[in-house]
Amino acid sequence: MQPDFKLANVEHKSLDVVDLGAMGVIQYINSQFDRTVTWDDAAWLADQWDGPFVIKGMSTPEDARRAVEIGASAVMLSNHGGRQLETAPAPVDCLAPIRDAVGDQLELIVDGGIRRGTHVIKALALGANACSIGRPYLYGLGAGGEAGVAHALSLLREEVERGMALLGCRSVAELGPEHVQRRADRRD
Template sequence: MSFPGAPITSIADLRELARRRVPRMFYDYVDCGSWTGATYRANEADLGAIRLRQRVGIDISERSQATRLLGEPAAIPVALAPTGLAGMQWADGEILAARAAERFGVPFTLSTVSVCSIEDVADHTSRPFWFQLYMMKDRAFMERLVKRARDAGCSALVLTLDLPVQGQRHLDIKNGLSTPPKPTLRNIVNLASKPRWCLNMARTRRHTFRNIVGHVEGVEDMSSLAQWVSGQFDQTLNWDDVRWLRRIWDRKLVLKGILDPEDARLAARTGADAIVVSNHGGRQLDGAPSSISMLPRIAEAAGSDIEVLFDGGIRSGQDVLKALGLGARGVLIGRAFLYGLGAMGEAGVTACLDILRRELDLTMALCGITDPRDAARALLDTPTPVPPHLRAVAPA
């Protein structure tokens, strides 16, 4: 696989190709943070600043990246994160990403605000996937959504906690983000430069939020949908709401958006099975710390009662190893796989996962480790000792 004659060797290559092929408003939706973007940039920069320990004279001939995430086997310690509007990066994007993840052997998470519905993805996959949920005021709709996830065979619910209000993303406002795009002169000119994207979109009927449209009374078009969504994020969200969800969902429950040790301790008391250390990719509170800077303290606070996952800034296999070394059982990737999706559809998601696998394998080898559970030994100057129980990553 290549573009302008050059092979694709990194996530950065996929990002550049996606920038060329995806309409401006949808590429910017992925590739921006809130306000100044400082937290978005810090996620990558702080991961990049962590140094690795090179070792020699160690037998590294038998290496494995296999692990288990939420009790499920994973070929590498990576899952695809829930991302809104993936179906606007490439036609039927959520279906394609889920299929790529299934074939590769890693979990896929579908967003509530996906273009393809729960049923769409279930109809095109055979492996159970995870479903992400926002806490909305319309509890009856939430109960129906949870039931649909159960009926589709979803093995986990991922409740996003860090979006009781939506952070301001300047580019989304300036671009007039909508799905499908509004027929403004600026949009028409931009779309005319993306013929591949337009042709693919013309071949599918999936152009809006299919988990919501047709499932909420009075929501039939973009105008009514936008009005409904903007009024649905629940600012009264609290830990009792999490316990309510725990009562109506009898499978794995993951709490996403934990960025403080005290919240990790509270999460563990709700009966949740896992947390995701995350600042929403720098898309919510600008000025918040990077996810990786908080991971060791949160992992220590969480203890052995709850699985610790991580997201925020993962762009390489080296980043994966660093997160494991600082206390994560596995990582979730969002932008990385969306770059691949926007660049080449399903093949691009596979390319992204293959790049991470190759980089992780090579980094493990050069650090003298053969198993992800030993990732802490690959790091220099770790800010906080990693509790031993968090290093026990059971191979598949």
């Protein structure tokens, strides 16, 4: 591993004491995932935690309803960047059915596919409470460090504000599904 490369999520562990042998960094990280986690485990965690409890990786209304049942306060709709699950539905395509299934019982965060301000607008119009970004943040970081991240976030905000103005919406509360044309809605 390169000396300047840091893994923030495993920084507390020293990779020097882990004998990676033929195992690379990615294989080591994959070995840290517990594939036996169940809904019962998530319910136990939610019960032990006295703050907001968010579950990442939802894509079905059934899972979102289950998250409500165990006491989650939010779910992140995610296909994990499309890298690990490249044939999974895009989070924005899961949004409306999940919002219909859970109503206002759960906050929905779109995680993935957000590259521009118009993407944020679409997600909010279809029922998201928030969006998370990865690549725009990383591109800004790579291009200009902390100032690059600030600039990337500023661009996103400006695009959201401009897009909402073009739609005639003064607040997020005014956005709705009528502001989004989906492929299935088009008349070709």
